[in-house]
Amino acid sequence: MMFNTGYNEEMSVSPSTFHKEMEENNSKSMEIQESQTTSIVSEDPLQNLCLASQEVLQKAQQSGRSKCLKCGGSRMFYCYTCYVPVENVPVEQMPLVKLPLKIDIIKHPNETDGKSTAVHAKLLAPEFVNIYTYPCFPGYEEENHEVALVFPGPKSVSVKDVAFHLQKRVQSNFRGKNDDPDKPSVKRKKTEQDVSDSKCKDTTLKKIIFIDSTWNQTNKIFTDERLQGLLQVELKTRKTCFWRHQKGKPDTFLSTIEAIYYFLVDYHTDILKEKYKGQYDNLLFFYSFMHRLIKDAKNSEDREGRKLIH
Numbered sequence: 001m002m003f004n005t006g007y008n009e010e011m012s013v014s015p016s017t018f019h020k021e022m023e024e025n026n027s028k029s030m031e032i033q034e035s036q037t038t039s040i041v042s043e044d045p046l047q048n049l050c051l052a053s054q055e056v057l058q059k060a061q062q063s064g065r066s067k068c069l070k071c072g073g074s075r076m077f078y079c080y081t082c083y084v085p086v087e088n089v090p091v092e093q094m095p096l097v098k099l100p101l102k103i104d105i106i107k108h109p110n111e112t113d114g115k116s117t118a119v120h121a122k123l124l125a126p127e128f129v130n131i132y133t134y135p136c137f138p139g140y141e142e143e144n145h146e147v148a149l150v151f152p153g154p155k156s157v158s159v160k161d162v163a164f165h166l167q168k169r170v171q172s173n174f175r176g177k178n179d180d181p182d183k184p185s186v187k188r189k190k191t192e193q194d195v196s197d198s199k200c201k202d203t204t205l206k207k208i209i210f211i212d213s214t215w216n217q218t219n220k221i222f223t224d225e226r227l228q229g230l231l232q233v234e235l236k237t238r239k240t241c242f243w244r245h246q247k248g249k250p251d252t253f254l255s256t257i258e259a260i261y262y263f264l265v266d267y268h269t270d271i272l273k274e275k276y277k278g279q280y281d282n283l284l285f286f287y288s289f290m291h292r293l294i295k296d297a298k299n300s301e302d303r304e305g306r307k308l309i310h
């Protein structure tokens with residue numbers, strides 16, 4: 001799915017548009033083109049990640065599709081239905097990422113499995129990630145004081161305010177569900193206050209939910225009553241590197257794995273209050289590799305195109 005992380009509609013110039021414009025303006029200035037392209041590449045946030053060696057992916061890519069050991073299907077890198085790497089990508093050569101909280105991903109049944117990047121999270125942090133196919137997913141009513149849903153909407157709060165809003169839920173759950181959490185309870189007895197205070201201390205986000213579907217289908221899942229009572233969180237605006245970035249969509253729409261990654265970076269700095277040192281970068285192990293493959297293919301296509309023109 002594409003996550004709109006904010007309301008920044010400003011479009012940046014994509015490398016392909018850039019090339020076209022350059023070619024129209026000055027068809028002979030090849031050197032300038034090349035150097036300008038390089039400066040765009042170096043701004044790519046996927047260039048500076050702390051990643052495990054991607055040699056295993058390079059080899060797998062050269063040898064082509066391989067067998068899924070679970071279902072026998074022929075796949076590249078991993079099986080998107082069984083959530084396991086294929087035969088020529090041994091699990092031991094893949095990084096394993098530890099996450100500070102659990103992640104539930106609710107997938108729309110129409111979302112093409114092979115295109116979804118949600119699988120990357122399950123492959124790289126299997127103990128922490130669960131993928132559900134809508135409408136089969138659990139209710140969160142019992143744990144609504146420690147769960148949040150990533151969704152940009154009018155009620156969404158920023159990651160740094162999550163603890164504050166969950167704390168309000170603990171207090172209102174304690175007083176009864178119909179009370180307005182913003183109104184101070186006048187009837188509260190001292191004993192209740194004590195219990196409430198001690199409960200506040202373990203108010204932490206334990207699980208974060210992502211919706212994995214195209215932007216149009218997301219609304220259907222979002223309006224499901226099981227998700228309606230949850231705290232909604234939105235990410236800081238980040239520009240997407242998603243290779244299927246659609247024309248006309250603002251570049252703040254993220255792929256699911258990018259959204260998960262950027263959420264965790266925000267969580268680390270804004271909630272855990274720790275310096276981010278690349279702990280979750282390996283979640284982009286597959287993504288950054290595939291992104292580079294597609295970009296290289298595009299560049300060589302451009303070069304072929306230019307050969308034809310000149």
Ligand SMILES: [Zn+2]
Nearest residue numbers: 068071079082
């Ligand atoms: Zn399989």
